[in-house]
Amino acid sequence: MNFQQIDYLLAINKYRSFSAAASQMFVTQPALTIQIKNLEEELGVSLFDRKKKPLEPTAIGKRIIEHARFLQRNIEKLSDIVSEFKAELSGRLKIGIIPTVSPYLVPIFVNEFIRLYPDVQLEFKELITDEILTELAEGNLDAGIIVTPFPTTDMIEFPLYYEKFFLYVSDLHPLVKRKTVRTSELNLNDLWLLEEGNCFRNQVINICVKDILDKSKEKFSYESLSIDSLRKIVDGSRGITVIPELAVEEIPEEKKYMVKKFKDYQPVREVTLIVEKTYLKKNLIEKLAETIKKSTPKKMLKKRGELISTVI
Secondary structure, eight states: OOHHHHHHHHHHHHHSOHHHHHHHHTSOHHHHHHHHHHHHHHHTSOOEETTSSSOEEOHHHHHHHHHHHHHHHHHHHHHHHHHHHTTOOOEEEEEEEOTTTHHHHHHHHHHHHHHHOTTEEEEEEEOOHHHHHHHHHTTSOSEEEEEEOOSOSSEEEEEEEEEEEEEEEOTTSGGGGOSEEOGGGOOGGGBOOOOTTOHHHHHHHHHHOSSOOOGGGOSOOOOOSOHHHHHHHHHTSSOEEEEEHHHHTTSOGGGGGGEEEESSOOEEEEEEEEEETTOOOHHHHHHHHHHHHHHSOGGGGSOOSEEOOSOO
């Protein structure tokens, strides 16, 4: 098996067609077919069921494809190892980031990072935490930015900053007249929350109550990954939502009165850069964390309240 055969094998599996794979790999179909036939003869097995349309890998083909993916990922890491040895600050850095952090964090540091390290290509992908952990484990990401603590022991964590939670209260809600609000005064059914599976939603529920939401009282429901979408709904409803500290900075001055502090205690979330234990691109990841910290308000670099769990 050679590197070219690995690429062809994975391309056929992706496109489920010899002709489509050949087109994507910029080779003729006969050339690609010969390479796969040679590989099958070398291994002594059929990798694809050619009678099925679209093509499907055989049982042994699936196992070999899984290992071929592993080999391809590790082949790609060879250049990263060389760059790291030379202490070069260049190349591509693929980062998964949760949607409740991305729109507020990325704009405040990305331009500075590009200015400092023009030879580095940053690629961000918005994913929920579970997806980031999976993509990291499969080698599709170099790093992730999530909220911790999170129940995993397979990653190395580099805490970046600590972000307070605030209430955002509708003009039509009685609590809008208050400067601060106790959690005991909140009715969970007044709260607009992010969709199931989002760790920010779990943290909000942990702040307010431990009980299950009583959805029978809801006249309208809206599932979203966007805190800004929920804030706009609150603007035109009687409801409340919870927003992170960096999001407060984007609220127009004429609406800042709708932002309320918690009275009884200060909930806070820890935003963290995570990598696999065997991670590469250490120089790039170190510079990424450094730039984020320098771009984040200094007051947010230390914990100033009670960390809220992402698990309920």
